[in-house]
Amino acid sequence: MIKKITTDDLRKMQNKEGLILQGCGGDLQEWQDGINELLANENILLDGSKFENCLSFECNGITCLLFPFEENVKLDTGKLAIWRLRSHSTFGGTWLSDYVPNRLGGYLAEQQKPDCPLIGQDGNIFNLMGIASKTLRRNGMADQATEMCERITQTAGSYYEALNIIGEYVNITSAEDADIDEDQGMVM
Known part of the structure; x- marks a missing residue:
């Protein structure tokens, strides 16, 4: 195939x-x-x-x-x-x-996955997908955000498959860690 x-x-x-x-x-x-x-x-x-x-x-x-x-x-x-x-x-x-x-305009530099504070958020998969998508877009990865959402909605057969797909695009971190970083003036 x-x-x-x-x-x-x-x-x-x-x-x-x-x-x-x-x-x-x-x-x-x-x-x-x-x-x-x-x-x-x-x-x-x-x-x-x-x-x-x-x-x-x-x-x-x-x-x-x-x-x-x-x-x-x-x-x-x-x-x-x-x-x-x-x-x-x-x-x-x-x-x-x-x-x-x-x-195609050249090769893509290997991009690092951005940190995304999902742990501690409302666990609804659409909420998590939205947060991850927004994180990708903020990091100049709009195409990856679109691709991630399409993969989740079209191919994920379970909640855990959807989470795994999100994890392919972002580093899943804690919302508490993001709050601490924001207090120190460093937004992740």
Whole structure:
């Protein structure tokens, strides 16, 4: 199964490389299988290896596939570079390291999770989600706030799953700690 990711996920892949194909309509598994077969026939994929962990994402209404260069994928990168140039008009192929700076505005610096005083607050999940969202927005992370809320409302199957999602975005702290910090003139 091809995992779907966001463009923000791509922007966090600074030290990775891969082949991105743009405009992949229809069944993505057929795309993965077809590209693997095509690259094997061109002697670009070596020793029977193939791309198994492809990722899909949407950008400007276009479905794209990322074929990540992983240790288990043996490639003739010179032949792949020539193939990519030769087939660009067909597949819109580009490198991950070119796509992110030129299409997405560059890589994201690894952001620290901001502290968020949730312990001691009204435990209603919508209240906690609102506090966490406000904390993210105050820290310049509006996209993450939106993503967090969507994940909670669309995928969380329980209160604890929702709390775990919140914890992926913020450091959950005590409301009492935040009050102490505010008294000392340091707002967290």
